[in-house]
Amino acid sequence: MTPTLLTAQDGGVLTLTFNRPEVLNALNDQVVKELSAALRQAERDATVRCLVLTGAGRAFSAGQDLGAFVAREEAPGSSSIREHLQTGYNQIVTRMRGLEKPIIAGINGVAAGVGLSLALAADMRIAADNASFTTGFSKIGLVPDGGMSYMLPLLIGIGRAAELAFTSDRIDAAEAHRLGLVNRVVPADELGAATQALAQQLAAMPTRALGLTKRAFNRSVLADLDTWLDYEAHLQEIAGQTADHKEGVRAFIEKRPATFRGE
Ligand code: T3D
Numbered sequence: 001m002t003p004t005l006l007t008a009q010d011g012g013v014l015t016l017t018f019n020r021p022e023v024l025n026a027l028n029d030q031v032v033k034e035l036s037a038a039l040r041q042a043e044r045d046a047t048v049r050c051l052v053l054t055g056a057g058r059a060f061s062a063g064q065d066l067g068a069f070v071a072r073e074e075a076p077g078s079s080s081i082r083e084h085l086q087t088g089y090n091q092i093v094t095r096m097r098g099l100e101k102p103i104i105a106g107i108n109g110v111a112a113g114v115g116l117s118l119a120l121a122a123d124m125r126i127a128a129d130n131a132s133f134t135t136g137f138s139k140i141g142l143v144p145d146g147g148m149s150y151m152l153p154l155l156i157g158i159g160r161a162a163e164l165a166f167t168s169d170r171i172d173a174a175e176a177h178r179l180g181l182v183n184r185v186v187p188a189d190e191l192g193a194a195t196q197a198l199a200q201q202l203a204a205m206p207t208r209a210l211g212l213t214k215r216a217f218n219r220s221v222l223a224d225l226d227t228w229l230d231y232e233a234h235l236q237e238i239a240g241q242t243a244d245h246k247e248g249v250r251a252f253i254e255k256r257p258a259t260f261r262g263e
Pocket of ligand 1: 024089110113140
């Protein structure tokens with residue numbers, strides 16, 4: 001089976017690369033499993049002192065693979081959205097925040113849906129100047145998940161978060177930087193080098209102190225994260241039962257605009 005997550009270590013820096021470029025690195029259960037295992041391994045491996053999360057091809061990640069999502073919804077006896085979140089994405093977000101080593105998202109292209117949520121769960125974000133961002137959930141009748149409803153207002157303020165979450169408008173890297181969604185923007189052809197340079201700088205710092213700093217930040221502003229992830233999963237379960245959600249997903253698959261009826 002082709003790995004859907006590439007791993008490469010250079011000194012103290014472990015780079016994890018989503019590797020489904022043909023679907024803009026949409027996330028399926030295999031990617032989630034491989035990412036979860038890589039994070040677990042990075043936790044235990046003292047030689048890893050900083051992580052980079054990025055994407056192959058022209059996307060960071062387009063979020064949940066909607067083809068896999070429909071297949072799951074149609075399969076008899078399959079897990080609910082709530083269970084799927086709780087056993088997959090939510091565990092990854094918890095693990096990323098609990099990993100006491102810096103994680104940098106190197107955002108090389110579009111970041112959408114839970115792909116954007118994972119970028120937000122990183123400690124810092126560096127974007128290529130041709131990257132773009134969309135919450136995406138409202139276009140398929142869902143609510144932001146993977147911690148996005150917690151992280152987005154925290155990072156950019158509740159009014160701007162509402163605008164991005166309600167409209168799912170796609171913003172460019174300059175706007176993302178202006179809003180405080182990303183730390184730095186660099187020319188696309190310099191993203192790899194800029195991200196690795198920052199990662200190497202952080203990997204050479206006192207890892208334990210950085211880890212404890214991350215723990216302090218988690219405690220100061222993300223203390224409710226786990227409770228929140230459960231609550232988001234509960235809200236998603238409700239949204240997932242609406243006719244508008246079914247229409248939104250059908251419209252995406254059929255490559256046509258959705259017609260929402262507010263129900
Ligand atoms: O079960 C649970 O746990 C629930 C959790 C849900 C979490 C979520 O993430 S829900 C949100 C899922 N993501 C989206 O709704 C985003 C869908 N994608 C888009 O809106 C657009 O593709 C983008 C804005 C990301 C990029 O647009 P663009 O114009 O640059 O590219 P494109 O032409 O739309 O996409 C290129 C290809 O990737 C295309 O395939 P094709 O036509 O070349 O064969 C497209 O279908 C595919 N693709 C893009 N996103 C997804 C995808 N395939 C599967 N799943 C995707 N999410």
